Amino acid sequence: MxxxxxxxxxxxxxxxxxAAQDQNSLSIEGEDMVTEAAAPAHMENLDTxxxxxxxxxxxxxxxxxxxxxxPAFVFVDQGIDLFDKVDGTEGKACSSCHxxxxxxxxxxxxxxxxxxxxxxxxxxxxxxxxxxxxxxxPWKWSGGQMxxxxxxxxxxxxxxxxxxxxxxxxxxFWEQGKELYYTRxxxxxxxxxxxxxxxxxxxxRADHLSQGQINGFPTYRLKNAKLNSIHGRFKGCMKNIxxxxxxxxxxxxxxxxxxxxxxxEGLSVETPSVRx
Amino acid sequence: MKHALxxxxxxxxxxxxxxxxxxxxxxxxxxxxxxxxxxxGQPGDAAEGRKVFANRKQxxxxxxxxxxxxxxxxxxxxxxxxxxGVADRxxxxxxxxxxxxxxxxxxxxIMPAFYVDAGYTRPLDDFAGQSILTAQxxxxxxxxxxxxxxL
Numbered sequence: 001m002x003x004x005x006x007x008x009x010x011x012x013x014x015x016x017x018x019a020a021q022d023q024n025s026l027s028i029e030g031e032d033m034v035t036e037a038a039a040p041a042h043m044e045n046l047d048t049x050x051x052x053x054x055x056x057x058x059x060x061x062x063x064x065x066x067x068x069x070x071p072a073f074v075f076v077d078q079g080i081d082l083f084d085k086v087d088g089t090e091g092k093a094c095s096s097c098h099x100x101x102x103x104x105x106x107x108x109x110x111x112x113x114x115x116x117x118x119x120x121x122x123x124x125x126x127x128x129x130x131x132x133x134x135x136x137x138p139w140k141w142s143g144g145q146m147x148x149x150x151x152x153x154x155x156x157x158x159x160x161x162x163x164x165x166x167x168x169x170x171x172x173f174w175e176q177g178k179e180l181y182y183t184r185x186x187x188x189x190x191x192x193x194x195x196x197x198x199x200x201x202x203x204x205r206a207d208h209l210s211q212g213q214i215n216g217f218p219t220y221r222l223k224n225a226k227l228n229s230i231h232g233r234f235k236g237c238m239k240n241i242x243x244x245x246x247x248x249x250x251x252x253x254x255x256x257x258x259x260x261x262x263x264x265e266g267l268s269v270e271t272p273s274v275r276x
Numbered sequence: 277m278k279h280a281l282x283x284x285x286x287x288x289x290x291x292x293x294x295x296x297x298x299x300x301x302x303x304x305x306x307x308x309x310x311x312x313x314x315x316x317g318q319p320g321d322a323a324e325g326r327k328v329f330a331n332r333k334q335x336x337x338x339x340x341x342x343x344x345x346x347x348x349x350x351x352x353x354x355x356x357x358x359x360x361g362v363a364d365r366x367x368x369x370x371x372x373x374x375x376x377x378x379x380x381x382x383x384x385x386i387m388p389a390f391y392v393d394a395g396y397t398r399p400l401d402d403f404a405g406q407s408i409l410t411a412q413x414x415x416x417x418x419x420x421x422x423x424x425x426x427l
Contacts, residue, residue: 006357187388187396187403194386199355205332205339206351244398 002201024054028065028270031159037266042166045197046211051267052219055201055210056276060222063274072151072220072272075144075227079152082145088136094149097133101156108157108269110164112173112258119173119254122150123229141249147218147227154218154271161268162215164261177259180252186243192256195237212237213264214257216273223276230257298411301376301393309381310369315391315411325420328413335390335409335417345424356387361426372418375409390414 026033035051043049053061063069083094083101098104112121120128123146127138139146166174184191195204196212203209218227231248234256238245246252299305299315314320328335330349338346340355366374374381377389391414393407409417 004354004357007354183397185396185398187399187406187408189388189396190386198386202354203351204353204355205336209355238398239400242400242403244400 002199004202007202024061026051026053026061026065026270028158029067033159033268033270034161034266035268040262040265043263045193049213049264049267050200050211051215051264051270052210052213052275053216053270053273055208056274060274060276064270070220070272070274071222071225072218072227072274075148075220076151076155076272078144079148079150082149083152088130088134090133090135092134094129097129101152104153104156106157106160108154108271109160109162112254112261113165114169114173117169119170119251119258121230121249121254121257122153123249126150126153142229142232144226147229150229151218151227151272154269157269158271159268161266162261162264164258164265166258166262170258173255173258174262176252177255177257180256181259185238186241188241188243190241192237211263212260213267214260215264215267216270216275218271219273219275221275227272228275230260301391301407304376304391306373306377306380310367310373311376312369312372314415315372315376316415318415320412320415320417320419322416322419322423325413325416325418328409328417329420334413337417340387343424359421359424361424363422363425366421368418368422371421372414375414375417375421390417 024035026035033051033053035054037049039046039049053064063071067073080101083098086093086096095101108122111125112119114120123139123141126146126149130136131138139149164170181192184194192212195209200209200211214230214233217230217233219233220226221228229248231253234253235245235248246256297317299313304311304315305313326346329337329343330346332339337343337359338349338352340353342352342354342358342360344358344360346352362371370381374387376391378385378387379389388408390409391407391411393405396404399405
């Protein structure tokens with residue numbers, strides 16, 4: 001739990017209403033999700049990690065508990081159509097090679113990962129199939145087609161614990177991501193950690209700060225009524241502190257994604273989650 | 277001369293002259309995190325400072341600080357201490373130092389430096405080489421903070 005000396009006084013009077021992240025449990029379509037876990041050993045400054053779901057309002061939280069109510073499923077349906085759609089010079093669809101999308105169960109928990117010396121995210125894997133196997137154009141990193149299909153693939157791992165590899169050849173990428181996480185940027189001169197590690201649980205104007213976990217991505221945001229990619233969210237946070245964002249799909253954001261994935265170790269994949 | 281060159285130039289001149297009197301961000305003299313001299317050489321306007329405090333595109337101080345004096349604004353942050361009675365806790369020179377560059381008073385703080393225009397990493401182009409607030413806005417905010425006394 002996180003608490004400032006100046007709100008401890010206020011909160012003491014409210015006792016049971018304090019710290020919403022300590023009294024919720026999430027079950028989606030009847031399946032229990034892990035939204036709180038002991039922090040992995042590599043995290044020096046936190047004892048407990050929480051899903052972003054724990055910091056949302058009751059109404060927003062409720063939308064995620066039932067796939068019929070979850071607005072992201074409109075896009076998952078689009079993902080199913082895209083998965084079966086023939087595209088490119090080879091006359092193939094994703095489903096030509098991947099007969100059953102359920103075979104992707106577990107993939108979301110392990111990404112990004114190192115392949116042939118490079119760090120690859122799910123978007124790279126999708127575009128790799130499109131360009132090399134289908135002879136089709138790559139999709140835009142955070143475009144509607146990409147997020148629809150990554151939501152569909154991620155959904156196959158829902159309820160499974162985040163479990164990314166950070167040792168061996170992943171280690172240098174993880175170090176780079178960690179460095180970025182703690183580096184202050186922008187005119188406001190803040191790091192990811194300033195908000196999501198030092199001040200999670202606090203209100204920053206109208207926003208309730210979470211730990212900035214990525215176990216629910218892509219997320220449907222009520223604010224823009226579409227699916228939002230992990231790198232799209234990083235970009236948004238950087239712009240808010242008046243920093244020039246790194247490129248979506250670029251080395252920096254992939255390294256940061258790996259580092260954040262490792263900070264969520266043990267939390268359930270909640271893809272596709274709902275946020276405000 | 278003003279007439280010959282037109283209104284635009286006159287406005288530019290006026291701007292330049294005002295800036296020339298302001299202490300530049302890099303020239304602010306700190307003593308233990310405090311700044312004695314007004315950045316504009318003049319007292320600030322508390323009513324303007326109150327607006328800067330709340331405005332999301334200016335100080336946006338309310339993002340982090342609760343402030344009972346701004347009860348009409350709906351969202352008050354919790355990241356920093358409440359501003360109620362802040363004038364009883366700090367002198368005007370201390371408050372000027374905190375708003376200008378809080379990192380000198382509070383090492384490692386999340387609070388942005390509001391009158392610093394260099395040394396940032398990767399600022400968005402629109403903000404590069406600029407401070408968040410002008411010298412006048414800093415003085416206005418400081419004047420406003422000085423009105424926040426315990427009843």
